[in-house]
């Protein structure tokens with residue numbers, strides 16, 4: 614195997630503002646694994662899960678450290694073993710591991726001639742609806758953003774500012790879209806209790822991560838009484854958290870970069886179903902490489918939030934198509950992406 618790394622800055626069309634951050638671009642790390650004998654290349658991507666303490670330099674260092682090991686890895690089909698060795702023996706961070714495992718799956722798909730979902734035994738029977746995200750902003754800009762998003766039937770609204778209800782009411786006044794909200798840890802139980810009946814009246818169908826992960830007792834109480842399902846994002850990193858999460862939440866947001874990649878995400882989606890937890894497949898600000906990879910999990914999801922690639926202006930790849938929120942999965946072998954030709 615020959616390994617190549619590349620760092621790309623993904624530029625956002627609009628600054629992305631949530632209760633936790635305000636960014637204009639995001640750093641993406643791309644890894645290519647070239648199988649010399651087969652003359653095939655697998656591509657993988659990760660961005661930085663800063664909430665879990667990762668930095669660009671720490672993730673890059675992990676990827677650089679693992680190159681000599683990957684170059685000697687002879688059997689790309691041994692994905693479980695590779696995943697285990699990366700995580701347990703080499704202590705590779707989840708985000709870096711997610712890029713490697715993505716590239717390996719892409720390569721294995723190309724070697725077998727199968728798209729990833731088929732390799733997994735899943736069937737794609739329709740176009741799957743993804744939410745479209747609207748970040749926090751001033752009331753005027755929120756109105757314009759909601760009007761500009763008229764074609765999307767499902768909106769994910771970032772909340773956690775002083776103007777939450779005002780912003781939601783503006784959005785509701787210009788669109789008939791279904792609404793889900795994400796407070797990114799920006800609320801307290803008292804605040805949520807104050808606004809819960811308004812959220813119900815506005816038709817909000819799920820709430821993502823209202824409080825910080827440490828507020829376990831509040832989550833436990835909320836799970837028993839909430840009229841709207843509560844989903845874990847920042848409270849859920851990987852498989853090991855599922856046992857606790859089951860008692861605190863109604864659903865989980867699985868992101869490749871958090872959980873360690875496609876192998877773990879597949880297991881988590883099945884485990885969540887067994888635990889009676891709803892499944893959202895989510896994303897970061899990522900290119901079409903990671904978004905397309907995650908979209909292969911669509912048949913196992915109750916919600917998809919895979920819009921990171923359509924919020925950027927310089928996506929270096931083409932993959933899953935997003936047509937008014939409906940995802941059309943590629944059926945090419947592997948994850949199904951190709952490099953965008955320069956204009």
Ligand SMILES: [Mg+2]
Nearest residue numbers: 795821822846
């Ligand atoms: Mg979230």
